[in-house]
Amino acid sequence: MCFSRKGELDNAYKVFKKMPVRDTVSWNSMIAAAVRSSRPKEALILQTRMMRSGVEPDCFSFSTTLSACARAGALSHGKRVHSLMKEKEVDYESNPILCSALIDMYSKCGEISMARRIFYNVKRLSVSIWNSMISGLAMHGLGSDAVQVFEDMTKEGFFPDEVTFVGILTACSHCGMLDEARFYFTAMQQDYYVKPQAEHYCAMVDAMARAGKVVDAYETIKAMPIEPDAAIWRALLGPCRRHGRRDLAEMALGQMRQCGGEDYVLLSSMYCSVKQWGRAESMWRVMKAKKLRKAKGLSWFEVKGRVHQFKAGDRSHSKYEHIVRILVELTRRAKEEGLVQVTESVAEESKKSFLLAPKTSAMKDL
Template sequence: MHANRHAVCSTKCLREGRHLRHFNSVIRASLEKGVPDNALSQFKAFLLSTPFRPDHRTFALVLAACLRSSNLDAAMEAHARLVKHGVQTGAPIATPLFHLYLKHDRVAEALLLLDEVLGEKADAVHGNLVIVKLLKSGEFERANRVFKKMPVKDLVSWNSMIAGCVQNSRPREAMSFFDRMMGSGFEPDGFSFSSVLSACARVGARGYGERVHRLMLEKRIQLNYILCSALIDMYAKCGSINAAEAVFNSIARDDVSIWNSMITGMAIHGHGSDAVALFSRMESEGLAPDGVTFLALLTACSHAGMVEEARKQLRMMTQVHGIEPRIEHYGAVVDATARAGLLDQAYETIRGMAVEPDGIIWRILLSACKRHHRPDLGEVAVNRMASRGSGDYVLLSSIYSSARRWNRAEQVWDSMKANKVRKKRGMSWAEVGGNLHQFKAGDRSHPETHDIYRVLDSLAKRAKMEGFLPMTELVSMDVLEEEREENLSVHSEKLAVAYCVLKTGPGTEIRVSKNLQTCEDCHEWMKVVSKVLSRVILVRDRIRFHKFEKGACSCNDYW
């Protein structure tokens, strides 16, 4: 009796096995023919017409079909079924599901598979894909956690983190990752170098950038146009325009991006005439400019006060080169006009633009209104903005404060609080002894804070003896004069300069980078301090470079 029952069961299992193998073959055939949707339709028909349960091979094929057809719903349904049927989710099943979840930005589900299913079997590719997806969405901390947990890392893993640091405004961490990568025995490639050079450029870490450059030469890295552009950009943004030109003159200049980097470098140093001359040289060598070239050229004109040249180049851009100006090109011309104090003309330029002005255009006008004391036009600019950032509120408040209209300034701050807009904090960086130091406005977190503030106090007293008067009207609060002065005295670039004075010898050039545009008070203070100390102070703010020497600035007070 038992033997007969066993024979019947065996025959049934054999029949089911044959049927399932046949069905799996049908799905596989549809996949091989490139019709994954047919495979999914066949799977649905199979579920409706037979009592047999699909096995792990069926699910592997179905999920492969889901991946090829990018059908997330079908994949999630299949995922639920395999869990319900207790089918083991091994790598052949988990891998296509993992890729599909990532493709549809379902990072949480992909991470779950990575942790619970793939685990130690996951190779670097799986982790790299998650890291890239997280970094693109600005989730640096989560990406870093995935990186730390990865059982296997490769060069792509390290490169992704270095580039991600740069993209997410973490340049110091990018340099740290580069050092750790080297310490782990990985050989950097061109991508590694271009990313870390960009990090150096962000914070003005010239010493570190020079070491990276030497390492590239030692390892005989092939200099393509991307690396050449990155080197020029690094040296220019770290304050050494001469070193940038030396690189530019020593390489093959057969790509427009190399010329663009050099013209941009000249622009941020205020070398407008040199930028125009280099553009002419570029044309004579037969290279066609692009939109980036003209943006760099127009910016150079703006920073040098070359209003008519900017207008001329905008016309040439369309009429001679057939490049349609984008909003950033109009913005550079508006900037040039507004910086020159021609605010009404700048406003007319905005009204005559061929494209709809955005918040950046109105912000340019608002910034000029602050410098040239035009609260009336400043209000027009603010009211035209669809949305306002912290900088817009601060600018408008500063305009009112400069006019000593404290009530209006306070109203702006109240509006900012009501809209839950947080003021962006000023940050500065200084590279001393091969290490990069970061300072925030009013910062007291540095290990040498006591000595920094002692030096800062000494510099403030010496500046006053030279006739410097703090511009307390810039402080957007109706408080005592002493409080206004104290607020100005702890701006991040002043703390950075004080630290450089503390740690370097007489005559050493001081170099500081800042994330915001430097204020008028700091600008005047730097001029006086450069005279008092008989030292060059090089400050790169969000807009351009300022070289302070013997009580004057390279921008000629035009920025």
């Protein structure tokens, strides 16, 4: 645990392998270390090895493994853990930690209906269970349902906490419910005495910016009693691109202490859209000088119990050519139906404009 808290998972694993006897606590510690280090697939492998070694899992084992399943999108593995809990007659319905972990796992693995079924069939005796359901509905874009769960929560006498309001504000933000977001942000402070933290301000800025109120979002950031972090500025940066507010985008990028490659690419794309080639080039120069690259997108899904991961531009999968053929056919059908992604068309137009722009020597190098 000492090594894992420092982020030294490999050193933790070396100690673990040297142990002459590994009990439930040591296995749990190793699995939790893998989850904490954002290596959920390794955590699932460890959990499987733990079961094969004959060590009996406890509630902590189950909750940690469910967390790994949620992060890896391993629905089949999560279902097996759920079945194992039933087989061993674990009273998870009365355990808030396990209930929350199950709801979180099913929500993040796309089974929001199952998450709801568990939520309404267990004893909702802890705020954490309500929070998991609200957050799950938020990530699925079910803002009205999240609001209803919040109202039911307060009617049953539960006092919402900081996590609750992060969930409800995020739900409102993702569903364009700006008025509701403002209502809950005010109620959070006046009715429930919850002091807004960076996560709450980030959700509010995101809600306003998504609704096109980028100036209001900027004013909210300026009025914050705490220093805005990169996540808050980034919540403003993306919508500035969509609404053509280059001035605010430049200001947001200038305020961010730690900028990623994707932030510079976003601003460069904005300059391209208005044919300001020099400024677009300067963004790439900055990236080159700072040795920054745009982080590749990562997606994954599960087929027959196996998790398949893909990065942007990745051709290593054994079924790559077959997958591409399917995607090409799906794209063709979508276009026949008149469906075109706005983000795709804007990005393509920016790309064409950039390619047609006069090339300087620096641009040729890039």
